[in-house]
Amino acid sequence: MKSSERSPAGRRPSSGAPKQGKGKKKKKRGKVWLWLFFVALLGVVCAVVGYLLVILNGERILSTNLDKLNDMEQASRIVDSSGTELSKLYVTGGNREYVMIKDIPEEVQQAFVATEDKRFYEHSGVDLWGIGRALVKDIIARSAVEGASTITQQVAKNIFLNSDKTLFRKGTEASIALALENHKSKDEILELYLNRIYFGKGQWGIKTAAKYYFDVDDLSKLKLWQIATLAGIPKAPNVYNPVNNPDKSLERRGVVLALMEDQGLITEAEKQAALAVEYVKPASATTSSDYTTYIDYVVEEAQEVTGLEEEKLLTGGYTIVTTINTAAQKAMEKEFADDSNFEESKDETQIQGAMVIMDQHDGSLIAMVGGRDYQQKGWNRVTKGRQPGSSFKPIVSYGPAIESGDYFPWSELRDDKICYNNGKYCPTDSNSKKYIGAVTMADAIKESRNQPAVWLLNEIGVKTGVNFAAKLGIELGSEDRNLAIALGGLTNGVSPLQMATAYSAFASGGALPKAHSIAKITNSSGETVYEFKAKPEQVMKETTAYYVTDILKGVVSGGTGTKAKISGRTVAGKTGTTQLGIEGVSSSGNRDVWFVGFTPEWTAAVWMGYDKTDQTHYVQKSSGQAAALFSKIMSAGLKNVKKQSFPTPSSLQEEEQPTAPDAVTGLIGEYNSQDVSVELTWTSAGEGLTYKVYRKDDTGAGDFALLAEAAETSFTDLAILPDVTYTYYVTAYDAKEKQESEPSPQVKVTVTTELESSPPPEESPPPSEEPSEQPSEAPSESPGTGTNPGEGGNGGQPGGSEAPSESPPPSSSPSSGPSVPAGAGENGNANGGANGGANGGTNGAPNNGGVVDVPAAP
CATH class of the missing domain: 2.60.40.10 (Immunoglobulins)
Structure with a gap:
């Protein structure tokens, strides 16, 4: 034997001896494969069991609630405090009309499938690819942000479930979708979807939506741009409907058309032609009903306090008990419909207005109108900011000065020609008697003199005024840390609702209530799901509220607000106007006119002006017209309301006015x-x-x-x-x-x-x-x-x-x-x-x- 064939030890290897290392490896591999087999088997068993449970759960829910497939949702109701129904919500703005799938044009069906669920005809109720994509997005966002719902799942959700985005709810939704696919054809499921989907503005179903948005009763007459507009709405009904947001609607229409083109349903030329059409709101989209502003506000508040999506809230069989006073609301709507209460415009663009009434004792909203032409889901001017002018003086100047304990209604202020900020700010006013020198606070506010309010804010400090306003619910930004706020010169303005809330603290003896329109909400079983319980917060001294009320009574009894007087009632309040300030326009007109006032029973704010002020559209008369409207509406609303008195502080005698x-x-x-x-x-x-x-x-x-x-x-x-x-x-x-x-x-x-x-x-x-x-x-x-x-x-x-x-x-x-x-x-x-x-x-x-x-x- 050659040396190269020997082992290192000089011994010939034994070919018959077993190799122990290889045997151990084979043994380990066998165990691994055995474990993998059992794991796989367990996984298959779990998957089968899980699938069966999902199927059985869906079948159980479906069989238990088969009647819901043929039952239109139970309408929620809005009632007043006595239980009298004000509105059934699902019919507000339009009735639901059911349409068979054979009467829905194929192009309409294709548009919704292409937009909402392009694999609708391929899956069995659940789109696994879509779920995978949604899970990835949810993991990245660390929350449930992606819906991934198929059309079948949306039907399941709308009919059987709430709208919470949770894994449990999504699982149940999938189980019902699978069961639906076992019992219904694709056409039947699509028919259910197109008749139950919410299109915003109180419209459910494709037929009523087409009639409302386009005045088209026959779906076969819908044009491509209209079909694409409708198909784009369900993703976010309040955002993408063309009445509320025509620009957003057009943008969404483009997305739908692009999807249809990508799927070969339309050509590029057809897409461009459909994009070029401008939406014009038809008369069918401008119908109104009683209490429209108030009901819209109630629905928004209900969504906020319950967390429910709008369509679920409106069709869930809820009863919403409101704080409305129908006599006051009817009186307000009557006067807003009377053109004689508003100055005449030079063209078709009419001057606008808004008003809200609050019970200052608990913050209940009594009545509300958001505009002369307010329509459902319209522009509610009660909640939109405008410049308040002199009506802001009690909030940021006189109120905080009295609160400091250094000033009283009889305190002397200065009305001199003074400039501030190194001569950059020189306030004046339109009074024929300018700069009268020493003037009491009561007289300064009665005559609505500007310099004393600015002088006083300068004395107490802007920070003091800003902090006091914040206590009344009006937060001012850093850009409003200046003396101009004494005259209502604000960057973003304040809304009538904010002004009424702030003044209610003066009327109530210094306690600030939380404005609310809902007292209680019950579900279809009569169980209470929400109840208002907040108590007013004391935000100023009782004496401060008393003295501010006292000087504001002088404004109405003999000052700028005399037109706000109400026979047999004590009224306090303040007028407000904001200067036109349009370059090249020499006019004594104004941008905004206000009256904010209160009786011992209610507080109200009235605003008048144009949505967009320009050289042609501005207020030509003074704040007297707002004060007069306040008087008309409050007089009628308070007709059967028991008279009360303003609270008098027990400590008032400690701060008696000096004798002249x-x-x-x-x-x-x-x-x-x-x-x-x-x-x-x-x-x-x-x-x-x-x-x-x-x-x-x-x-x-x-x-x-x-x-x-x-x-x-x-x-x-x-x-x-x-x-x-x-x-x-x-x-x-x-x-x-x-x-x-x-x-x-x-x-x-x-x-x-x-x-x-x-x-x-x-x-x-x-x-x-x-x-x-x-x-x-x-x-x-x-x-x-x-x-x-x-x-x-x-x-x-x-x-x-x-x-x-x-x-x-x-x-x-x-x-x-x-x-x-x-x-x-x-x-x-x-x-x-x-x-x-x-x-x-x-x-x-x-x-x-x-x-x-x-x-x-x-």
Whole structure:
């Protein structure tokens, strides 16, 4: 034997000895295959058992509920608090009509199959490829996001199941689908599908949808673009129906047409032609019914609180108990249908409006109209944001100021020509009497003066105002951290519903309720599935709500909101207008007009304006028309409602209003020809008081203006002209309490022509001996010519062009003395001297603050 044939140990290998390693490997392989066999066998057994269970479960459900195949869903009902039915939901907007498969054109069938389930004629109820794709997407998203339902599964879901996207529900849905395929033909299943699918806008079934959206009663007359539009709706009925979203509908139509082309059902040319047609809403899609806005709002709220999809909610046999007051709702719909309540438009585009009424005690929504032409599922303007104008002042300025404890209705604010933000923001308003100086909060809001609201917000801080608004349910973004919010200058605006909710806190004594239209929902078995239980949250002091209510009552009793008065009812509220602000349009018109107000029973908000404001479409009248509509509707709605009273805080006596001084008596005025002056004297009204002297003349230059403040009980007026009759009155002023008395009786003094021909005698005191605040000689012209606040005229008498239009301005309440007329600057004297105030004139109009409030005509 050669050495190469020997083993390393020098021994010849034994060919007869067994190889132990190979034997072990074979043994292991045998065990593995045995285990794999049993695992496979177990898997097959489990699969068979599972499949049988699925089939048996589907057969069981189907056999138990066979009647549902021939039963149209049980309509849900909307009722009022007494149980009176307002609406059956499945018929709202159209009746369901069943159509046999033989009467449904083949092209219609093909479009739905191509879009919803292109393997419909190939699978047995469940599309395994579709399920696999859906599972992958669900795993990636970590939630059930992909439906993967076949047409048969959709029939199973719509008839037998709820719409929850869970694995258990999907499994049951598949089992029913398999059972359906065993008992129904493909045509029968497709017929069930096309007659039960939801098309949005309250429309179920292909026939009613075709009639509603296209006014086509005979399905054979549907055109390709219409068929594709209908086939695209079921994926998301509220998104893809052409009435709500024509752009989204067109986009979805393109998807359907592309699918049909890919599957060889239409040509490219047919697709392009069908895409080019523009949808025009027919009259059949604009029918309305009673309570339409309210019912739509109820359905949306019900979806939110139950989590049910719309079609299941509407056809599940639920009873929805609402908070509606049908008398108020009917009154609102009646007045919104009356064109005389709205100003006439220049063309077919009519001015719009919206209104909502709330019970402030619990947040119940009493009535609601979303527009003059509101149709089902339409544009509900009650929930859309608009600029609120001066109606926002109590929310962001007056309310938080009173809440701070530093301000009260009788507190004096400033109405001066002031610019903020380095001169970039100079608020003004349309009042004929601008910048009247000191003015009480009650008078400032009654006359809807803008500068005091801005001045006050500047004093308390924008953050304070924003935080207070947030407590009332109105969240303002970072872009609204500025003084313009005092006048309602908001980036996104607020809705009538938000305004009514915020004002309800003032009406209820400081408690903010949660707005709701549903009291309770029960299912078809009478079991309660939802019940409203939220309680109002106290968001401000009771005294704050009381004082805000008090000043808002003044707006209605004698301010800009007088047209909102209701006979026999106490009304508080605030008007609001927003400036037009269109470049190139010189007009006193507005974008929006508001009235937000309340009685002790209900709170309401009214808005009027155009959906799109432009050079032709804007509001030409003031907020008085909104106030008048409030009065009409609330008067009718409250007719049989028991009268209540506003809550009065128990702690109110701790913050009693200071008492105003007694009125001045014994006023005497005489013309002194030698001194060329008018000398006034009067009786003292008490210790620690000063006196304010008011004057007007008979030249027609204006009304009463503040002439001077005196520490003694006498005053000498040197700023006089010949042949002019002057009328004077005097008030007492308590600087500590910031209270002014009622006006004294008036006196008249006539300056004779002797002034022109008779020079002062030599013994007259020299000018240097006159009081320092008086001019050294009689003025040579009138009025003064100062240009900025705090700058007096050049020897002129008080400017008269901006004086008040009423005389005198006494108040019947101690809380508000006479209005301080224009021309009374904070630091100026009445004679327009070197240290004169704003009465020296205000040449140059200030920049507009963006929002104004025009007083309503009485």
